[in-house]
Amino acid sequence: xxTTPPPFAEHDFRKATRSEPEKSCVRVARxxxxxxxxxxxxxxGAADDHRLVFTAEQFDAFLSATRLxxxxxxxxxxxxxxxxNYTFRHSAEPTVELVxxxxxxxxxxxxxxxxxxxxxxxAA
Numbered sequence: 001x002x003t004t005p006p007p008f009a010e011h012d013f014r015k016a017t018r019s020e021p022e023k024s025c026v027r028v029a030r031x032x033x034x035x036x037x038x039x040x041x042x043x044x045g046a047a048d049d050h051r052l053v054f055t056a057e058q059f060d061a062f063l064s065a066t067r068l069x070x071x072x073x074x075x076x077x078x079x080x081x082x083x084x085n086y087t088f089r090h091s092a093e094p095t096v097e098l099v100x101x102x103x104x105x106x107x108x109x110x111x112x113x114x115x116x117x118x119x120x121x122x123a124a
Contacts, residue, residue, distance in 0.1 A: 005034035005053055010044040014122075016111025019104070026088075026100060026108040030122045035059040037076075037088065039098045052076065052090045052098060056119060066112050078105065 013027035013036075024041040037052040038044075054062070058075040065074055077094075079087045086105045088098040100108070111117055 005036065006032045008036050013038060013040070014116070015040070016107045016116050017114070018107040018110040020107075023103075024101075025104050026098075026111075028117045030056060030059075030117070030119060033057075037098065039100065050096045050098065052088060052093075052096060054090065059117075060119070063112055063115075063117060066109070 008029040008031065012029035012031060014029070015025040015027050019025035024039070027038045027040045029036045029038075033056045035054045035056055035058075037054075038049060042049045054075050062074045062076050065071075071078075073091075075091050077087075077089045077091050079089070081087055081099075084102060086100050086102065088100065090096065115121060
């Protein structure tokens with residue numbers, strides 16, 4: 001793994017199969033030992049196209065823990081807001097945040113349960 005994430009192209013990002021085809025959602029890309037997460041409600045590459053960046057090891061630990069029902073001490077913090085939306089933040093870099101609806105988070109969690117964001121899913 002390199003010490004800096006590779007540049008990800010728009011086609012590198014995927015969403016959970018439960019996400020509706022024409023709706024916004026959580027997008028995840030993996031390559032070279034790195035994972036990036038973005039919100040596709042923003043235009044790819046625009047100034048407001050903020051990303052959460054994790055090592056593959058961090059993200060894999062998050063996936064495993066989430067499947068076991070663990071929610072604290074993970075690299076990705078998911079917090080429900082007063083307006084019913086959810087904020088995603090990197091635990092080590094909380095200045096960047098992504099905001100998703102409950103339906104978007106439900107689809108993302110379904111993708112986690114179905115191993116759609118595991119390294120093997122990106123190798124296929």
